[in-house]
Amino acid sequence: MDETFGERLRARLLDAGPLCVGVDPSREVVRAWEREDTVEGLEYVALTTLEATVGEAAVIKCQVAFFERFASRGFRVLERVISEAHAAGLIVIADAKRGDVGSTNEGYAQAWLEDESPLCVDAVTLSPFLGVGALAPIFQRADATNRGLFVLVATSNPEGRTLQSARSAQHERVESMVFREVAERNADRDTLGNFGVVLGATRERPDFDLRALRGPFLVPGVGAQGANPTDVARLFEGCVEGSVTINVARAILAAGPEPRAVRDALRRWRDELRDVL
Amino acid sequence: MDETFGERLRARLLDAGPLCVGVDPSREVVRAWEREDTVEGLEYVALTTLEATVGEAAVIKCQVAFFERFASRGFRVLERVISEAHAAGLIVIADAKRGDVGSTNEGYAQAWLEDESPLCVDAVTLSPFLGVGALAPIFQRADATNRGLFVLVATSNPEGRTLQSARSAQHERVESMVFREVAERNADRDTLGNFGVVLGATRERPDFDLRALRGPFLVPGVGAQGANPTDVARLFEGCVEGSVTINVARAILAAGPEPRAVRDALRRWRDELRDVL
Numbered sequence: 290m291d292e293t294f295g296e297r298l299r300a301r302l303l304d305a306g307p308l309c310v311g312v313d314p315s316r317e318v319v320r321a322w323e324r325e326d327t328v329e330g331l332e333y334v335a336l337t338t339l340e341a342t343v344g345e346a347a348v349i350k351c352q353v354a355f356f357e358r359f360a361s362r363g364f365r366v367l368e369r370v371i372s373e374a375h376a377a378g379l380i381v382i383a384d385a386k387r388g389d390v391g392s393t394n395e396g397y398a399q400a401w402l403e404d405e406s407p408l409c410v411d412a413v414t415l416s417p418f419l420g421v422g423a424l425a426p427i428f429q430r431a432d433a434t435n436r437g438l439f440v441l442v443a444t445s446n447p448e449g450r451t452l453q454s455a456r457s458a459q460h461e462r463v464e465s466m467v468f469r470e471v472a473e474r475n476a477d478r479d480t481l482g483n484f485g486v487v488l489g490a491t492r493e494r495p496d497f498d499l500r501a502l503r504g505p506f507l508v509p510g511v512g513a514q515g516a517n518p519t520d521v522a523r524l525f526e527g528c529v530e531g532s533v534t535i536n537v538a539r540a541i542l543a544a545g546p547e548p549r550a551v552r553d554a555l556r557r558w559r560d561e562l563r564d565v566l
Numbered sequence: 567m568d569e570t571f572g573e574r575l576r577a578r579l580l581d582a583g584p585l586c587v588g589v590d591p592s593r594e595v596v597r598a599w600e601r602e603d604t605v606e607g608l609e610y611v612a613l614t615t616l617e618a619t620v621g622e623a624a625v626i627k628c629q630v631a632f633f634e635r636f637a638s639r640g641f642r643v644l645e646r647v648i649s650e651a652h653a654a655g656l657i658v659i660a661d662a663k664r665g666d667v668g669s670t671n672e673g674y675a676q677a678w679l680e681d682e683s684p685l686c687v688d689a690v691t692l693s694p695f696l697g698v699g700a701l702a703p704i705f706q707r708a709d710a711t712n713r714g715l716f717v718l719v720a721t722s723n724p725e726g727r728t729l730q731s732a733r734s735a736q737h738e739r740v741e742s743m744v745f746r747e748v749a750e751r752n753a754d755r756d757t758l759g760n761f762g763v764v765l766g767a768t769r770e771r772p773d774f775d776l777r778a779l780r781g782p783f784l785v786p787g788v789g790a791q792g793a794n795p796t797d798v799a800r801l802f803e804g805c806v807e808g809s810v811t812i813n814v815a816r817a818i819l820a821a822g823p824e825p826r827a828v829r830d831a832l833r834r835w836r837d838e839l840r841d842v843l
Contacts, residue, residue, distance in 0.1 A: 354673030360684040361641035396631030407637040420725030448697030455732035
């Protein structure tokens with residue numbers, strides 16, 4: 290790919306709006322769609338959600354945990370979803386929240402960001418508990434292949450607050466530190482860098498200036514988790530247009546199993562989010 | 567399984583010594599073993615390491631990233647390693663460092679701790695960036711199936727220090743908080759609980775009393791990463807006998823590709839670690 294991930298994402302979001310459709314085939318969703326919770330049920334939910342997205346939104350986010358629960362056969366389904374989504378021109382984010390020491394992160398970079406891998410996506414989510422510095426092999430691979438990543442900064446769930454707002458010996462909050470370390474790696478980008486962060490929509494405006502990222506934001510927490518589009522608009526006021534993608538999963542999947550109903554729910558969210566951001 | 571993970575692990579460590587053999591088939595190791603870095607090369611390194619372990623040590627730890635780099639086909643190999651290791655009576659830890667919000671963690675619990683899953687192991691490693699509370703579905707599944715988990719507390723790499731030693735609003739360090747939250751969940755255990763922590767051997771003795779865990783310790787950082795067995799012995803002085811398992815990967819794998827040389831290296835580490843702990 291010639292264009293960088295940041296450029297590609299921005300162009301698509303400006304065109305199609307900020308909605309990122311969550312492909313979250315949990316046991317509960319598969320059963321609510323009146324399927325048995327087997328690998329075939331998983332595949333049905335995932336591909337139906339994908340089909341509903343094509344032509345309506347620019348980005349999907351696959352929650353890897355729900356594929357992983359069927360081990361290698363679940364990963365086969367994920368490979369198919371990624372391949373069909375790419376064939377349909379969608380941008381694909383793997384929500385894997387991977388992260389380890391540097392030498393091990395080389396393995397994750399090969400899995401999610403190397404051309405030859407059947408799991409190769411446009412961007413992968415990362416967890417920074419072992420330090421943003423330890424993630425260096427994944428940053429390097431993303432830049433080398435014009436792909437991207439999203440590092441967890443402040444998540445949408447309440448249980449993460451105490452840790453994410455703890456302060457370092459330099460009195461910097463963990464979330465501010467992770468944000469700064471990601472932003473520094475975007476510093477030489479003119480437009481939108483390849484290195485993004487995950488920032489939950491349910492939280493207050495943070496200490497740091499979101500505009501300093503110069504990279505994309507992946508925003509969970511809208512819909513089922515309690516935030517509304519106006520909260521998101523307020524949180525990201527002043528950020529680069531086309532830099533925010535908002536994940537909606539449960540509120541769309543709850544409309545199933547009828548494909549038409551899923552698509553209708555998806556269109557309502559697309560329109561609602563486009564109006565505010 | 568009738569026995570709990572903690573009981574099972576302790577009995578085996580008291581019998582065979584603390585060595586946990588790391589099954590880490592990275593690209594570098596596969597190539598150093600004079601194989602092409604294909605799924606067949608991966609399988610050769612993983613199964614050869616497994617065979618060298620049988621009869622010599624009680625525990626293996628599979629680094630999931632190195633299997634994941636071959637997507638579904640790599641997971642097929644991991645399923646085979648898990649299955650053959652269990653057939654040989656080994657305790658298997660999946661080093662996956664998974665962690666997400668609660669509803670998603672249910673998916674990871676199904677993948678790694680549910681009887682029917684081909685990836686079902688004795689224990690899985692978890693990353694607490696979204697809060698120990700968010701990991702509740704995995705704790706519950708571990709207890710219900712007599713399996714275990716190891717939560718990252720203080721890792722062996724330098725890049726994680728600033729985050730892990732940050733202080734919460736209650737002036738508690740992140741590592742102390744995670745340790746305390748895991749220890750609380752072991753509180754009703756008479757002997758060794760099912761809930762362990764990952765504590766790097768390269769670090770100083772922490773603020774908290776390691777004996778308060780009443781659960782197992784998984785200890786990386788010995789050998790290639792710079793800590794020696796005496797460091798480990800000092801760090802865990804006074805802890806329950808049979809509660810510490812020490813991972814050695816690179817220093818053993820570096821002896822390959824000759825299976826006999828791998829086994830010899832493994833035996834040297836087994837003897838050295840048994841003498842100090």
